[in-house]
Amino acid sequence: MILLDTNILIEIFKGNKNIALKLSSIDDCFAISSISQMELFYGAFNKKEINQLERFLSDFYIYHLTPAISTKAVELIKTYSKSYNLNLPDSLIAATAIIKKTPLITLNLKDFKYIKELELIIV
Numbered sequence: 001m002i003l004l005d006t007n008i009l010i011e012i013f014k015g016n017k018n019i020a021l022k023l024s025s026i027d028d029c030f031a032i033s034s035i036s037q038m039e040l041f042y043g044a045f046n047k048k049e050i051n052q053l054e055r056f057l058s059d060f061y062i063y064h065l066t067p068a069i070s071t072k073a074v075e076l077i078k079t080y081s082k083s084y085n086l087n088l089p090d091s092l093i094a095a096t097a098i099i100k101k102t103p104l105i106t107l108n109l110k111d112f113k114y115i116k117e118l119e120l121i122i123v
Helices: 006-013 017-024 034-043 047-057 067-084 088-100
Strands: 002-004 030-033 061-063 104-106 120-122
Touching: 002 006, 002 088, 006 017, 006 034, 006 047, 006 104, 030 034, 030 088, 034 047, 034 061, 034 088, 067 088, 088 104
Parallel strands: 002 030, 002 104, 030 061, 104 120
Antiparallel strands: none
16 A cells, blocks of 8 residues: 555646556555545535545545554654644654555655655655
8 A cells, every 4th residue: 555645636636647647657556644635625626626526535545543643643743843844734644654654655755755764755
């Protein structure tokens, strides 16, 4: 299982063929964090787009928050929020990948590169 960052999901949803092609070359299943799910619904323009997102997201396994993920996110925030400006959603997504022992695919290396225990795949 490989975790997809929110920015990857946005590109797929917008129809970015380059990202879709790169992901199709990866022989693994994809999951998302419930945080990414929330971010997408929050950013939707209207109810129609929310309905489209619901159909789109039904193709992915969703990792929901657990006490272990929350605890790890708190640790990441304490360690990296002031020195690297790690924000709350990214800390929860990173914590999910770390706790679930799965790589994270992202377009934004700068958001996560300093988290040593996080395995990143950049596309």
